[in-house]
Amino acid sequence: xxxxxxxxxxxxxxxxxxxxxxxxxxxxxxxxxxxxxxxxxxxxxxxxxxxxxxxxxxxxxxxxxxxxxxxxxxxxxxxxxxxxxxxxxxxxxxxxxxxxxxxxxxxxxx
Amino acid sequence: xxxxxxxxxxxxxxxxxxxxxxxxxxxxxxxxxxxxxxxxxxxxxxxxxxxxxxxxxxxxxxxxxxxxxxxxxxxxxxxxxxxxxxxxxxxxxxxxxxxxxxxxxxxxxxxxxx
Numbered sequence: 001x002x003x004x005x006x007x008x009x010x011x012x013x014x015x016x017x018x019x020x021x022x023x024x025x026x027x028x029x030x031x032x033x034x035x036x037x038x039x040x041x042x043x044x045x046x047x048x049x050x051x052x053x054x055x056x057x058x059x060x061x062x063x064x065x066x067x068x069x070x071x072x073x074x075x076x077x078x079x080x081x082x083x084x085x086x087x088x089x090x091x092x093x094x095x096x097x098x099x100x101x102x103x104x105x106x107x108x109x110x
Numbered sequence: 111x112x113x114x115x116x117x118x119x120x121x122x123x124x125x126x127x128x129x130x131x132x133x134x135x136x137x138x139x140x141x142x143x144x145x146x147x148x149x150x151x152x153x154x155x156x157x158x159x160x161x162x163x164x165x166x167x168x169x170x171x172x173x174x175x176x177x178x179x180x181x182x183x184x185x186x187x188x189x190x191x192x193x194x195x196x197x198x199x200x201x202x203x204x205x206x207x208x209x210x211x212x213x214x215x216x217x218x219x220x221x222x223x224x
Contacts (some may be wrong), residue, residue, distance in 0.1 A: 006152070036215075043114070043201055043215035044153065089152055096143070096205075097166070098213060100152030 003027055004092050006101025014109050019077040021104045023090035026071065030092035030099075035064065035075050038087045038103075047088070048075070080108045112137065114204050114216035115184075122222045123192045131187040131219045135204030142185045143213060144177060147199040156200075159185060192223045 006023045013019045023033075032051055036044035050057045050064045050073065057064045063076040077084055085108045090101040115134040123129050135142050140161050145153040156169040159179035167177065174192075179185040189196055199220045203213035 043217045046212065046214070096141070096158050097155050098143075098145075098153070099155070102150075102152045
């Protein structure tokens with residue numbers, strides 16, 4: 001069963017626009033929520049992560065918003081650039097085991 | 111400091127053959143995780159190993175799949191008598207500590223079964 005649900009499956013954004021990807025989870029034992037960026041033919045690379053005692057974390061153009069009561073979290077990519085075109089995965093950690101969302105393919109049009 | 115290394119990057123096998131995938135963790139990392147990614151899907155946990163120990167193999171198919179992480183050398187994921195459904199990308203990740211939170215992924219091995 002999919003423990004982490006991710007949407008949308010894909011999105012297209014203009015250069016300079018905002019990309020928003022949403023994830024939801026059920027298991028309250030999850031205690032760490034990373035986002036990974038994956039380019040074709042490459043492995044996932046850790047982008048940014050948050051713990052549930054924090055509601056927002058920002059690193060450069062990337063921001064995670066976390067809503068513990070709703071069991072939802074989202075990634076915002078500000079000022080999207082063509083180089084941001086990739087597949088983004090949300091994930092949630094319980095002990096040592098990461099559960100991944102199905103991924104969102106982001107295409108940034110110049 | 112080299113990242114997680116995996117080889118081969120691409121592997122083609124015929125049905126019934128064996129596939130052996132190797133993973134060398136980052137320097138100083140003694141915890142290794144294997145994940146499988148099917149087309150258009152997220153990664154699925156397979157197994158977690160420490161040196162000479164399998165800690166959790168709950169995500170591994172019960173038959174034909176095995177993993178090891180010997181005292182010396184890389185971690186090996188072994189798939190015996192491969193079938194077409196085994197075609198996927200297999201990723202290895204490593205971490206320093208036991209919490210597993212910061213897992214660094216390798217480039218993956220793309221297995222194609224003909």
